[in-house]
Amino acid sequence: MATATEEQATTSEEQPLSEKMQSSLSLEGVEPELAERFRLCRSVAEECVTDADLLALLRAKPNPVAYDGFEPSGRMHIAQGVLKAINVNKLTQAGCTFKFWVADWFAQLNNKMGGDLKKIQAVGH
Structure with missing residues (x-):
């Protein structure tokens, strides 16, 4: 029992x-x-x-501000992109203003993509 x-x-x-x-x-x-x-x-x-x-x-x-900060380290997987879009849509439906923060300098410091800032920014944007 x-x-x-x-x-x-x-x-x-x-x-x-x-x-x-x-x-x-x-x-x-x-x-x-x-x-x-x-x-x-x-x-x-x-x-x-x-x-x-x-x-x-x-x-x-x-209209509170919501944000998503991410460090580009390569191409985003399709599922990650879809989930991000779903979540951003939910927050904007709730009235939030949404901002994306691209942590390109952190990616450079962490030697992502060989530390090439131009490549990192191309992927991040």
Whole structure:
């Protein structure tokens, strides 16, 4: 016979990743549009400093700035590009202004593509 702890562990392991990542913050009483913006933002992140801070940010700023910083190290795999596009679309649907940061100098310091800054920038842009 399984104990309650074993049953909880089994149930937790069987949950889809999207359910495991659900916010612990109750959105009851939150305006529907704000709640949807929160869900969209939270769906692209595995971690959030605090859900309450994210909700407060979305409430205070209709267009917060989101960014993706990456170090070019070669051609991007198609799946990585598709996932990046999906996540950017979700954040822009949530009202975020999106910025891409290309860490070309870091790639040069890490000797990616032989440290050739022109090649790194061509791949990054």
